[in-house]
Amino acid sequence: MTTFPRLEPLGFDPTIPNKARIYDYFVGGKDNFAADREAARRALEIAPELPMMCREARRFLGRVVRYLAAQGVRQYIDIGCGLPTQGNVHEIAQAAAPGSRVVYVDNDPVVVAHARALLDDGEHTAVIEADMRTPDQILGHPRLRDLIDLDQPVAVLLLFTLVFIPEDELASRIVARFRDAIAPGGYVAIGDSVSDPRPKATAELADVYQSSGAVSGHAHRHQLRTKADIERLFGGMPLVAPGVTYISQWRPDAGQHILDPRAVWSVGGIARKEA
Template identity: 60%
Template sequence: MATLEPERAKLDTTTPNEGRIADYFLGGKDNFAADRAAAEHALAIAPELPALAREGRRFLGRAVRFLAEAGIRQFIDIGCGLPTQGNVHEIAHSIAPDARVVYIDNDPMVVVHGQALLQDNERTVVIEADARDPARMLTHPGLTSMIDLDEPVAILLFAVLHSLPDDDVATHVVTHLRKAIAPGSYVALSHAVSDLCPKKTAKLAAVYQAQGTITGGRRGNLRTKAEVERFFDGLDLVEPGVVYLPLWRPGDDLHHSPDSTWVVGGVGRKPRRPREGPAFTRS
């Protein structure tokens, strides 16, 4: 495992954290009382959240498999969350044992757990960095020791951009990453959206913001599907485009109804020549 920088943010167990709430939804044990209280509060509004978390992990699995089969050998998983079943490196290595994976999170607990799990894995590193400073993140020595940004890479932003409610910040992050990656690279992301049940998602947005789970900006509601599609500007969208998660290349994996899965996902490829807006590509 690559060397990690010694400086570390303090673990705050009193403020609920999205990664630890997701861990609770997925049946994990790496969460604290504040996380469980926040999770229960959210569950009272949207009891389907654990099913959505599982659906999110299934989408992650299909997307990473697609990327590895498309020839990608470098993965940067931003907002990776706590290790669970079907982690990015496990899926990528099942197809391409030589694939290199950098996990990034700004929660020290996520980083400590990931490092403990992966200490013997030469092709994987876990680093602590904040996605809101993409320039710093991409020059982190743990990342640069593992990833060659002159070669194609997959940027993974699963269930993390909705933690950045300030549109300027989220757009800055995605634009910076898109410019930094080589042509032939991919961006894969998932994002909860407000379209299907706007009252419910507005309530949830308010709860998460009041609890301090989401910082650095306020929104009255989650982004819409159309707003999420704009994160793919300048990329060629892989079919079927930005869709509700169960509809993204489900194969035999259709578990959950698209009508009740208010999370969308998509995969875009950086073309050889920059584009103005999203476009579809066959793969």
């Protein structure tokens, strides 16, 4: 049986930067604190394109969910959902297929409090506080079991979250545990920023996030994963065409401008679980 690390509850400390609140700052939100803004400003000095990357990540999320809905998926588990914003998973999924069910997961109590107030309707959406480092806690959570039938196809979304798991072996085990838990016909989606196009800048950003405390864990990573590393996280699952690509190149909408990877250095893809 796969074992995962035991974790203490994250707790709330506004003096320590938080990845969800930094993202909120990048997209013009107000749910952030001075420590988050300072870390964000340091990051922007290195990579001023970060707000654009956040917007492109939301567009990628929309295309992913619309694709999954078109394949008949009606159940979603959004791991590391972050603070609510426009175009949340259930809004996209339910616009395509009314009645779709979504469970949002985050380990930040502030994120969870906001998400429960805005997203949890008790019937088609739920929000649970749990850490992706303990997938069994997520999969066995009563609220998830209330909404999600793991014997039917489920899409597990790990979008721009595994970047905060520095340990490659642990990241692979997390993906594998969710893959093993879902029924054939389900999907795993992964998206993350990568170092290939801008290794110097991404190494500097990794140091900013780790030195500020925005990344927790026992391991330290001084460079983002590469595109090839993200492909390996799928563990050999068959990838939906076009495979793992830079996100603006993944099934772009008609008329969509394809951005240079040096401007949006994030990749993503979807894999389907076969019988």
